[in-house]
Amino acid sequence: MRLVRTLVSDADSERVVAILDEENIDYVVTPEASAREDLLVVEFPVPEQALEVVFDRFEDAGVRADSYTVVTEAKAALSENMDDIEERFVVGEEEDSSIAAEELRSQALTLLPDAFTYYLLTCLSAVVATAGLLLDAPALVVGSMVIAPLVGSALTASVGTVLASREMILDGFKTQVYGLGVAVLGAITFGFILRSGLFLPPSLRPATTAQIAQRISPGLLSLTIGVCAGAAGAVGISTGISAALVGVMIAAALIPAAAAVGIGVVWTAPTIAFGAFVLLVVNVASIHVSSVAVFWYLGYRPDQWVPDDLRANASLRRFGPSLAVGGVLLVSVVLVGGLVSTHVTFEQSANAAVEETLAQEQYEDLELVRVQSAFNPGPLSGQPQEVTVTVRGPVGQTFPEVSDRIRDRLIAETDREPVVRVEFVTSQRSPPEHS
Structure with missing residues (x-):
């Protein structure tokens, strides 16, 4: 629930009151205490979902809410039409959980x-x-x-x-x-x-x-x-x-x-x-x-956004900062995204090469624990791609050719000659007891 207190001129007060009456919102109008001419204080409670609707109607009517408007949080509001307003904006057809742009800012x-x-x-x-x-x-x-x-x-x-x-x-x-x-x-x-x-x-x-x-x-x-x-x-x-x-x-x-x-x-x-x-x-x-x-x-x-008018919205003067941010983010996504895409492709190839190699009969006693492909942007780095494969196997058995076989598959599937390191974790398993 929000409590809005806004300062309007006597000339604008009729339009403000008319909008509140149309929206079925209860309000109070009082003279401005400092006795400045032609100024009135309009105060009204609304659900936070209705705040942007009211401000948009004020703007469409030519009433500037930013001259002096204070929006505070209210724990509760009891008024004649509040139930209808909550039914409309909180649970009804105009329900919207987002807050007004001014409050978002x-x-x-x-x-x-x-x-x-x-x-x-x-x-x-x-x-x-x-x-x-x-x-x-x-x-x-x-x-x-x-x-x-x-x-x-x-x-x-x-x-x-x-x-x-x-x-x-x-x-x-x-x-x-x-x-x-x-x-x-x-x-x-x-x-x-x-x-x-x-x-x-x-x-x-x-x-x-x-x-x-x-x-x-x-x-x-x-x-x-x-x-x-x-x-x-x-x-x-x-x-x-x-x-x-x-x-x-x-x-x-x-x-x-x-x-x-x-x-x-x-x-x-x-x-x-x-x-x-x-x-x-x-x-x-x-x-x-x-x-x-x-x-x-x-x-x-x-x-100053104009709906459905691309030409009016393409103004560098009004939206230049946002367009500049969009350009920087686009360049960042393209450049860095290209590096990530290259790495993801190699990572997929490494996973496939490891899976195909360990699926061979001579490696049936090996259990794959992890495959880690170090990030490498490619030939421009001047460093070979490193792949670390961790496998679990029985004590006493050796598999000296497994790294070479994985590397050969990777060379065949990619344009790189990686360094493949296989780390073994040995384990023992006792047989189940038979009664």
Whole structure:
């Protein structure tokens, strides 16, 4: 429920009252207390779903609601026609759970904390994520997502894009870029302290840690996380769902990847650093694209948008910032998406080669545990593609040719000559007891 208090001139009051009467909304009109001439205060309660309808009618009638309008949350409203209004907008034919554009703008801006809090929490979340990745502790990685305040910057930029607000676009993207930079620097600093202080065993290989391995090989599933995070954030903020819930999802797509970039730098592992960086860029772009698409689907448009008039809406003067963001995101998706597509194709070939090889009779005692294809953009990197296959087999048996057979199949199916590493996990099984 929302309580609206707006200041209108005496000349506009008749049109405002007429609109409220037509919409069957109860209202109160009082003189403006400072005794300025020809000004009246109009106050009325409405469900949040009806707010945009009323504001649109005010705008169509030539009444400017932005001269002075305050919208506050009301716990409850009792009036003669309130039951009919709620029946119409909350559960009736005009039911719509999304909030008004003005309230959406305000909601997005309130999600941006002050600079000190934002960068401090971002740095702390990156430190926790770094510890969780190195310790292979999923609980710590999840904990880092909870304290990360990245939801505000991501959604501010997306709301600014869909509403063509240059200030919101700049604030959102600037805060997000700086925040992710702080996260990477925090991960580098913390990782350097851990490594130089010998707090971790010298034998630690970050690439073999499961939590890190999941963040250095961008693929279709990684893209899905970013798309879902952006869509969930857009739905959440536009329907009044707690920002903390959608914030965790957005942080899940960004913070662990940023921490993995720092780990790759500290351990001088280009494969980790580059793969995690590509994942970070993919998730940033997919979050913004999906959230803008959801906002647009929900009916949010720039203030000067003209329905069904492409020529009027193609104005660089009015919508230049939004078009610029769209161009940057398009280039990012094309360039990074091409790298991810190449990797996904090779990953599919690797999975198929491993499956076909292990299906042979001489390898029937081997059980596949995992296939990991290190992210590699192709011949331009100058480095061979690496594939690590983990299999489980019985104690005492050796399979010396399995890596060569997998490699031969990959060479036949792709244009690369990869390095194939097969890691064996031995196991024993006691026979069942017979009674």
